[in-house]
Amino acid sequence: MRTAYSVETVRAAERELMARLPEGALMQRAAAGLAAACADLLGRVYGSRVVLLVGSGDNGGDALYAGARLARRGAGVTAVLLAPERAHAGGLDALLRAGGSVESGGSLAPVGTDDARVAPGGQGDGQARIVAELIGRADLVVDGIVGIGGKGGLRPDAAALAALAADSRAAVVAVDLPSGIEADTGEVHGAAVRADLTVTFGTHKPGLLIDPARVYAGSVRLVDIGLALPGEAELEALQHADVAALLPMPGAESDKYRRGVLGIAAGSARYPGAAVLAVSGALRGGAGAVRYVGPAADAVIAAFPETLVSDRGPARVGRVQAWVVGPGAGDDASSVAEVLGAEVPVLVDADGLRLADRDAVRARRAPTLMTPHAGEAAALLGVSRQAVEGARLDSVRELAAAYGATVLLKGATTLVADAGGGVVRVNPTGTAWLATAGSGDVLSGLAGSLLAAGLSALDAGSVAAYLHGLAGRFAADGAPAGAHDVAAAIPDAWRDVRAG
Ligand SMILES: NC(=O)C1=CN([C@@H]2O[C@H](COP(=O)(O)OP(=O)(O)OC[C@H]3O[C@@H](n4cnc5c(N)ncnc54)[C@H](O)[C@@H]3O)[C@@H](O)[C@H]2O)[C@@H](O)CC1
Ligand SMILES: Nc1ncnc2c1ncn2[C@@H]1O[C@H](COP(=O)(O)OP(=O)(O)O)[C@@H](O)[C@H]1O
Ligand SMILES: [K+]
Secondary structure (H helix, E strand, O other), X not given: XXXXXXXXXXXXXXXXXXXXXXXXXXXXXXXXXXXXXXHHHHOOOXXXXXXXXXXXXXXXXXXXXXXXXXXXXXXXXXXXXXOHHXXXXXXXXXXXXXXXXXXXXOOOOEOOOOOOOEOXXXXXXXXXXXXXXXXXXXXXXXXXXXXOOOOOOXXXXXXXXXXXXXXXXXXXXXXXXXXXXXXXXXXXXXXXXXXXXXXXXXXXXHHHOOOOHHHHHOEEEEEOOOOOOOOOOOEEEOOHHHHHHHOXXXXXXXXXXXXXXXXXXXXXXXXXXXXXXXXXXXXXXXXXXXXXXXOOHHHHHHHOOOOEEEOOOHHHOOOOOEEEEOOOOOOOHHHHHHHHXXXXXXXXXXXXXXXXOHHHHHHOOOOEEEOOOHHHHHHHHOOOHHHHHHOHHHHHHHHHHHHXXXXXXXXXXXXXXXXXXXXXXXXXXXXXXXOOOOHHHHHHHHHHHHXXXXXXXXXXXXXXXXXXXXXXXXXXXOOOOOHHHHHHOHHHHHHHXXXX
């Protein structure tokens, strides 16, 4: 399991550890890990050109000490100091003693606020040009502007440096996190550094795993500095072994009913394909049987003859262990209401989200799993799609609380949150090839099947997202794939997870 902790928790763990260690020991651990990662990225350290962007906190201190280590190995290291009089004194001293040099990078005036570029003004043309040329010629830029002490997007002088780093051909390594992102939420308010690699200390921070900030982090390398973190994380990402342990496996005593029967109320005359795709995901999700209820029975049977079909409405079909309702359902509000009345776990997706009565969902005693994409979540919350996409963690928690349900918010980094708070799951396996019509229907069938097999809503949602993301990768393999290809690749994803 990969876990991420909030800044507050990290600070507390750091305080506790620092009290037991000699002064500066923690920063040396961080700097050693950072320097090693930089050296790996450079390949050859000797003769390389390294520029450190250094803010006035300990994040800059990490960069300076790592720069000193690289300078001792023969790199040409220059620190650009945003606030020369407040730069970390010990780090600065170490860098200078190792043969590094220093430039002032404060008050480089940016042009505009969105597209910050160093311009004449501030300290004047001369210094701005020196800094721009340094960064432009660098092999590696180390972003030590701000770490977990940052608030809001980068200030203008820091934004100007970030823009220069983005324009240069240098690889960019962020220290702890890309400066300018919100560590606790993954939100990005204004300018932020775009890194190729982030070297983070002690634990992942939520912002490194959640969009939009995740994209700024590049790949992420965790350096263990010995922090003792409490049991429950803020955020967790399942990995192969975690998923393998949760997959429902049949045993000698299993029969199709004991493995779980999933009911699917989906599809309409207009959208029969949604029913077919939901069934295609469900048949690969571990339930022993799938019952389909709705107007697309002919299409479902033609594609999947093993499906049990009925046109009698959800309330009168035989017993099921879980329901999926909503994909392609059009305006079939009565099916949604009937399914919400069932005392088994229910997954609500697509049209079902719009048709579900909030009080009816809140009144349910069995688990409910809602699976909106950002647009659907926005409609339920009464905000814009951009507002949801910009604040995904807050949005998923708010929706879960409002409906008293588990919510899976789809996207490049799918999040799953329970109503009562607690850890939120983030899915690491997705691929942008999954942004194809009908892939959400496959996901709802798959997650429903896992619910029918007995997984909790949080586990069913996060295991389904994991398998679905992996199946998307296998199906696409560098070329477009349709939703039915994704469903067909679920068994490969399942086998891959079990193989470890
Ligand atoms: N506390 C510890 O034990 C350790 C801390 N470490 C490092 O220390 C960092 C935290 O250090 P600090 O608490 O000093 O804080 P930071 O260095 O993250 O940030 C504080 C500085 O950034 C400036 N700043 C804040 N928001 C800004 C913005 N939007 N634009 C530009 N500048 C901004 C502040 O004025 C302040 O000078 C961690 O991220 C990590 O890199 C590591 O050395 C490991 C050990
Ligand atoms: N950029 C992306 N990267 C990774 N996964 C994505 C991306 N965009 C969408 N997805 C995934 O693709 C699926 C799309 O679902 P949805 O929007 O409901 O589509 P549909 O309604 O057409 O079935 C979701 O599982 C979502 O997480
Ligand atoms: K940083």
